[in-house]
Structures are given as C-alpha cells and as structure tokens.
Amino acid sequence: MKHILEELETRRQTARIGGGQRRIDAQHARGKLTARERISALLDDDSFEEFDMFVEHRCSDFGMEKSKIAGDGVVTGWGTVNGRLTYVFAKDFTVFGGSLSETHALKITKLQDMALRNRAPIIGLFDAGGARIQEGVAALGGYGEVFQRNVVSSGVIPQISVIMGPCAGGDAYSPAMTDFIFMVRDTSYMFVTGPDVVKTVTNETVTAEELGGASVHTTRSSIADGAFDNDIEAILEMRRLIDFLPLNNTDGVPELPSFDDPDRYEMALDTLIPDNPNKPYDMRELILKTVDEGDFFEIQAAFAANIVTGFGRLEGRTVGFVANQPMVLAGVLDADASRKGARFVRFCDCFNIPIVTFVDVPGFLPGTAQEYGGLIKHGAKLLFAYAEATVPKVTVITRKAYGGAYVVMASKHLSSDINYAWPTAEIAVMGAKGATEILYRNELDDPDKIAARTKDYEDRFANPFIAAERGYIDEVIMPHSTRRRVSRALRRLRSKEAETPWKKHDNLPL
Numbered sequence: 001m002k003h004i005l006e007e008l009e010t011r012r013q014t015a016r017i018g019g020g021q022r023r024i025d026a027q028h029a030r031g032k033l034t035a036r037e038r039i040s041a042l043l044d045d046d047s048f049e050e051f052d053m054f055v056e057h058r059c060s061d062f063g064m065e066k067s068k069i070a071g072d073g074v075v076t077g078w079g080t081v082n083g084r085l086t087y088v089f090a091k092d093f094t095v096f097g098g099s100l101s102e103t104h105a106l107k108i109t110k111l112q113d114m115a116l117r118n119r120a121p122i123i124g125l126f127d128a129g130g131a132r133i134q135e136g137v138a139a140l141g142g143y144g145e146v147f148q149r150n151v152v153s154s155g156v157i158p159q160i161s162v163i164m165g166p167c168a169g170g171d172a173y174s175p176a177m178t179d180f181i182f183m184v185r186d187t188s189y190m191f192v193t194g195p196d197v198v199k200t201v202t203n204e205t206v207t208a209e210e211l212g213g214a215s216v217h218t219t220r221s222s223i224a225d226g227a228f229d230n231d232i233e234a235i236l237e238m239r240r241l242i243d244f245l246p247l248n249n250t251d252g253v254p255e256l257p258s259f260d261d262p263d264r265y266e267m268a269l270d271t272l273i274p275d276n277p278n279k280p281y282d283m284r285e286l287i288l289k290t291v292d293e294g295d296f297f298e299i300q301a302a303f304a305a306n307i308v309t310g311f312g313r314l315e316g317r318t319v320g321f322v323a324n325q326p327m328v329l330a331g332v333l334d335a336d337a338s339r340k341g342a343r344f345v346r347f348c349d350c351f352n353i354p355i356v357t358f359v360d361v362p363g364f365l366p367g368t369a370q371e372y373g374g375l376i377k378h379g380a381k382l383l384f385a386y387a388e389a390t391v392p393k394v395t396v397i398t399r400k401a402y403g404g405a406y407v408v409m410a411s412k413h414l415s416s417d418i419n420y421a422w423p424t425a426e427i428a429v430m431g432a433k434g435a436t437e438i439l440y441r442n443e444l445d446d447p448d449k450i451a452a453r454t455k456d457y458e459d460r461f462a463n464p465f466i467a468a469e470r471g472y473i474d475e476v477i478m479p480h481s482t483r484r485r486v487s488r489a490l491r492r493l494r495s496k497e498a499e500t501p502w503k504k505h506d507n508l509p510l
C-alpha cells in the first residue's frame with residue numbers, strides 16, 4: 001500500500017516538473033513564471049485542484065513516441081478567487097513550447113465544458129507556440145473544438161485570456177473570442193503569423209514586439225484590454241477583475257461589503273465644469289468620486305481615450321461606467337471610441353451589469369478619415385448596443401450633449417431608465433457658434449449681429465431645461481449629489497424587467 005502511495009507522489013512530482021529544470025530556469029531567466037506558479041498566484045491558497053495531470057500525447061510521428069511529458073503542455077483545473085469558483089488553464093511553455101496537440105486540446109475542452117455546465121468563469125493563461133507542428137490536422141481540429149466552445153460559452157460565463165508569453169496562430173484566435181484579453185509588457189506578444197512569415201510574404205522586417213507586443217495591442221489594434229508590467233501584477237489585477245464579475249449570466253452582480261456611504265456628497269463636483277465651455281476637465285474625477293472607495297477597474301485605458309469604460313461599484317454592487325472624456329479630442333465620438341464603448345456595453349448587458357453613462361460629447365468626429373473608416377457603421381454599433389441593452393441604465397449629462405451623439409449616449413430615446421442632467425448641461429443639435437453660423441449665414445460679415453445671435457442661441461439651448469420640459473431628462477440634479485442620485489436610482493431599478501420580442505439573435509452592424 002505504502003509503495004502505491006509513494007508511486008503516486010513520484011508521478012505527481014514528475015508531472016509538476018514539466019519540461020524539466022533547464023527549461024524552467026530558462027522561463028525564469030526571461031522574467032516569466034511557470035504555468036503552475038501562475039495558477040498558484042491566481043487562485044486562493046490551497047484551492048487549486050488539478051485535472052488530467054497524467055495525460056500524454058498520442059502522436060507517433062517524427063519520433064514523438066519517445067518524447068512524452070505528463071500533462072502535455074497545459075495545466076488545467078478549478079479553484080477559487082476570493083472564495084468564488086473559477087476554472088483555469090495555463091499553457092506550460094516548458095513542454096513542447098506549450099503547443100497544442102490533440103490531447104492538450106481535449107484537456108482544455110473538458111475544462112470549458114465543465115465551466116459552462118457549472119456556470120463559472122474560465123481564465124486562460126497563454127504562453128505557447130500554436131499548433132503542435134508534429135500533429136498536423138489533429139492539432140488544427142483541436143483548436144476548432146476550443147473555438148466552438150468559446151462561442152457557445154460567450155455571454156453565459158465570463159471568459160478571460162491573459163497573454164504571458166508568445167501567443168501565435170491558433171493560440172491567438174481563442175483569446176480573441178473571449179471577453180477580455182490582457183497582456184504582460186515586454187514578455188508577451190500575439191499575432192496570427194510571426195515575423196519570419198511576414199518577411200517571406202510581405203517583405204516587411206518587423207520584430208515580434210513591433211508586430212504584436214502589448215503596446216501595439218493596447219494602443220493601436222485594441223485587441224488587448226490592458227497591459228501590466230509583469231506576471232504577478234497581471235495575475236493580481238485579474239483577481240481584482242474577477243471580483244467585479246458575475247459568475248454567469250443569471251447569477252447577478254456580486255455584492256461586496258461597502259463602507260462608503262452611498263449618500264456621500266462630493267462638493268468639489270460643483271466646480272468640476274470650467275466656466276469656459278471649450279475648456280476640458282477630467283471625467284475620470286467624476287467616476288472616481290462616484291464609485292465606492294474610488295475603486296475603478298478601467299478597460300482599454302490606452303485606446304480611444306476619448307471614451308472611458310470600466311467597472312466600479314455602488315452600494316457594493318458592480319456597475320459598468322461609460323463616459324466621454326473631454327480631456328481627449330474634447331470627448332468626441334469617433335469610430336474607435338464607438339467600437340470600444342459598444343463592446344463594453346454589450347458585455348455589461350450579457351452579464352446583467354447595470355450601466356451608468358456620463359455624457360459630455362460635442363458630437364461625432366467629422367472628416368474623410370472617419371467617414372472612409374466607416375464611422376456610420378461603428379457609431380451605429382454603440383447606438384445599437386445601448387438600444388438593445390435591457391439592464392438598468394442611468395445617464396448623467398454633465399455638459400455637452402450635441403446632435404446624434406446626444407441620442408447615442410444612453411439617451412431616454414434608447415430606453416434608458418433614468419436620465420439626469422447637471423445644471424451645466426447643454427442639450428442641442430450643435431454648439432451655439434456652429435448653429436448661428438449655419439442659421440444666419442447671410443449675417444456672417446457682421447460680428448456684432450452674429451455675437452447677439454450666438455448669445456440668443458446659448459440662452460435658449462445651452463441648458464438642460466428644454467429637454468427637461470419634454471421629459472427627456474427626468475431630473476436636473478446638483479453635481480455634488482451625483483453618487484447619491486445614481487446609487488438610489490440603481491437600487492430602485494434592481495427588479496427591472498424588460499421584454500424583447502423573440503429572435504434568434506440580432507444583426508449588429510459589424
């Protein structure tokens with residue numbers, strides 16, 4: 001009996017060493033943790049239970065039958081993050097470069113099936129060289145099986161991908177279908193085809209970092225939702241993110257104990273808006289002063305910064321915030337900001353996370369670059385997302401809400417539940433100057449007349465009351481009471497029920 005117990009322990013030890021100490025040392029020398037070290041940092045102490053530790057590949061081509069390593073390049077299992085069930089798989093780069101074989105894929109799909117059946121989030125930690133070259137189509141099929149489950153799980157359980165090393169070929173597509181992708185700066189990169197293939201096909205010379213590093217994907221391609229300086233920081237931030245997320249699409253938002261008074265006034269907000277309507281201010285200040293304990297998890301902070309998206313809490317419960325940022329491009333909506341906002345709104349709606357929208361938007365960005373780039377279609381994504389979202393929606397207009405952008409930013413007309421405006425709100429088709437220049441074109445050579453016309457327009461429209469008279473604004477509120485008003489509104493909207501007609505799915509303008 002003792003001998004059998006010892007044998008189990010020996011087998012476990014062998015499996016845990018993966019591709020061997022030399023490769024583990026190489027991993028550490030690159031500033032990366034191993035798959036098991038990452039999992040142990042991610043999950044609560046002693047909560048991880050590993051599955052399929054002894055699985056080996058079945059390939060016998062290219063002499064592979066002589067080279068088998070228990071676990072086959074991926075560590076899978078379940079555990080908890082701050083007590084809440086979480087499924088995790090981590091690619092083990094020390095074993096065949098973390099590449100995906102048929103059996104490696106089976107380990108992941110088994111985990112995906114369990115996570116979906118038991119309705120809990122799944123996190124993938126990526127550090128891998130793509131399809132196992134020796135396995136050919138069996139590896140490709142394995143990817144397909146993983147992708148299919150990514151899609152079936154989408155909108156049912158949160159799926160998060162963290163890129164912590166190479167992530168090439170098939171390994172890039174599975175994260176692309178998950179809800180969030182995060183990267184580690186300098187040690188991770190993500191692309192469909194690497195620099196060598198790029199050189200052969202397009203004759204471009206490019207490094208892996210230039211092609212698919214964290215800075216590319218967080219600032220240009222918008223593939224990644226954020227980047228962190230090292231493995232530990234990335235993993236700790238993932239624990240923070242999971243605390244904000246529901247376990248699944250029926251579980252409801254998590255509720256954490258909060259010691260921050262929901263009725264807290266923020267008197268500084270009464271002077272947040274500058275006297276000059278063309279002067280910017282930091283919308284993030286409003287978000288941070290509104291949320292519990294100033295705790296805000298921003299999504300895509302480095303991309304399309306003219307719109308801010310992220311998670312905070314009110315009365316301990318998760319809320320998704322979307323806000324125009326006057327500090328960047330005056331908070332205008334362009335194609336990138338629209339796509340960013342739309343994806344975030346849709347995530348919140350999938351998982352029943354209420355949405356709070358802070359509006360200060362001068363309109364959609366004009367110009368050929370935007371129109372040729374499909375602004376109409378991308379702007380429509382944000383409009384579509386807000387209109388179809390049935391979660392509680394609360395909007396606060398702080399200053400400008402002009403033109404189509406007024407409608408798009410969670411207006412009453414797009415089924416928003418409660419729409420507040422600060423007294424400084426200006427809700428109109430466009431700014432006073434632009435409006436008078438169009439309406440009184442024949443008076444343009446008389447500056448005094450134009451100034452008087454502009455003043456007239458401002459007096460009439462540069463306020464929230466025309467909209468309030470029509471009921472498009474439910475209440476004009478004092479800026480300092482924003483947290484109190486929004487918290488109360490969301491409390492009263494908790495039992496909201498919204499009916500939508502049966503459909504297979506909608507046809508979002510892609």
Ligand code: HXC
Binds near residue numbers: 096097140
């Ligand atoms: C088998 C692989 C492998 C792979 C790496 N290894 N990639 N084994 N299949 N795809 C092995 C190496 O042989 C090596 O084994 C170990 O992993 C570490 O690899 P190195 O090359 O020494 O590491 P490094 O220099 O850091 O380079 C990492 C890398 C590179 C950039 C990932 O290995 C690489 O380019 N690999 C191939 C990437 C690729 O083209 N994959 C196929 C994509 S096509 P030893 O024994 O020496 O430790 C694809 C199609 C799917 O994925 C499509 C689905 C839709």
